[in-house]
Amino acid sequence: MPENTKEQVLSVRDLDITFKTTAGPVHAIRGVNIDLYKGETVALVGESGSGKSVTMKAAMGILAKNATVNSGSIQFSYHHADGSPETVDLLQKDKKWIRRHINGKRIAMVFQDPMTSLDPTMTIGKQIMEGMLWHFKMPKAEAYKKALELLEEVGITDAEKRMKNYPHQLSGGMRQRVVIAIALSCDPDLLICDEPTTALDVTIQAKILELIRSIQKERGISVIYITHDLGVVAKVADYVDVMYAGKIVETGTIDEIFYDPKHPYTWGLLSAMPDLDTADDRLYTIPGSPPNLLHEKPGDAFAPRNRFALNIDDKAEPPMFKLSDTHYAATWLLDPRAPKVEMPPELKERIARMRTEAKKIEEAE
Numbered sequence: 001m002p003e004n005t006k007e008q009v010l011s012v013r014d015l016d017i018t019f020k021t022t023a024g025p026v027h028a029i030r031g032v033n034i035d036l037y038k039g040e041t042v043a044l045v046g047e048s049g050s051g052k053s054v055t056m057k058a059a060m061g062i063l064a065k066n067a068t069v070n071s072g073s074i075q076f077s078y079h080h081a082d083g084s085p086e087t088v089d090l091l092q093k094d095k096k097w098i099r100r101h102i103n104g105k106r107i108a109m110v111f112q113d114p115m116t117s118l119d120p121t122m123t124i125g126k127q128i129m130e131g132m133l134w135h136f137k138m139p140k141a142e143a144y145k146k147a148l149e150l151l152e153e154v155g156i157t158d159a160e161k162r163m164k165n166y167p168h169q170l171s172g173g174m175r176q177r178v179v180i181a182i183a184l185s186c187d188p189d190l191l192i193c194d195e196p197t198t199a200l201d202v203t204i205q206a207k208i209l210e211l212i213r214s215i216q217k218e219r220g221i222s223v224i225y226i227t228h229d230l231g232v233v234a235k236v237a238d239y240v241d242v243m244y245a246g247k248i249v250e251t252g253t254i255d256e257i258f259y260d261p262k263h264p265y266t267w268g269l270l271s272a273m274p275d276l277d278t279a280d281d282r283l284y285t286i287p288g289s290p291p292n293l294l295h296e297k298p299g300d301a302f303a304p305r306n307r308f309a310l311n312i313d314d315k316a317e318p319p320m321f322k323l324s325d326t327h328y329a330a331t332w333l334l335d336p337r338a339p340k341v342e343m344p345p346e347l348k349e350r351i352a353r354m355r356t357e358a359k360k361i362e363e364a365e
């Protein structure tokens, strides 16, 4: 679809966040931009500590108390019940307003561990009904009926009986289905899934992924999928934002990121992925560890871990270089004056293999 006919749901611009700590300020988010359109999925990927969760918490008005938003905007667009369009900057709204009008109603979140989002002392049924009763003042009988339908939608059988269960009476996979049912209960426009399958075993993971994908298609909602697992990304996302040390360092369509990655950090992430063909054959792990954002250094934050680093990397931060209308990467290697550097040949081979595999699957379908 051409860009201009797409309906933008979320636009994060120049988001910059610092945490106050006893050791000094931690500059966790350093100018993040994210675009999300209706019905599409953006995956936010990056190592632990890169700022994925903090970015999304800022949108939900649930940042920790020691956080300061230094600058930026998070424009969220939706429609009122009468169909009239609205765009609000979530950073300009107070927590109470976001709780009343946005959280759970227009933006819903699914977290990694279902036990942290479920109340152990409350029945499943009550927890699914809660949002509908609060946000829509729905009659109880109607909310009950809707809760039953939601349980069926997320693939839970014996819904009537399950309504009376407490979280501990369900398996991990079932609990995550319940959390998804709660997330869907108020018909959100945007679902944020933060590592929703990492606490589950592999076969259940695949089922939950499929469930999220099918619900999204059915309902036409937009999804932000936070994960460090590129294998998951390939299955769910339309676009990928690669995050490093509080910045998006590469953004592109799923094909651009998987088949034509340009940032050496993305090369590292792709190389570190377990290979489906050859069991657990990782090509390469990124050396070193993410920078300490307590002591920011000039230049490219990835430079100390980049085997292709240039002199300029220590002095100036790279801008986002444009590769296509949808593909950008922030690495000096893309500067016209930079020496020509190719991705590691092992990765090139892997990508060629992934392409062949994808073609085979396409042809089989």
Ligand SMILES: Nc1ncnc2c1ncn2[C@@H]1O[C@H](COP(=O)(O)OP(=O)(O)OP(=O)(O)O)[C@@H](O)[C@H]1O
Pocket: 019, 020, 021, 026, 028, 046, 047, 048, 049, 050, 051, 052, 053, 054, 055, 064, 065, 066, 067, 228, 293
């Ligand atoms: N309340 C806080 N006080 C101080 N630092 C914080 C706070 N919350 C987050 N941070 C820091 O902000 C950075 C980004 O954290 P964030 O939780 O967004 O990472 P993440 O990408 O979601 O990682 P993970 O994959 O482990 O969930 C980290 O360096 C983290 O230590």
Ligand SMILES: [Mg+2]
Pocket: 052, 053, 054, 194
């Ligand atoms: Mg996180």
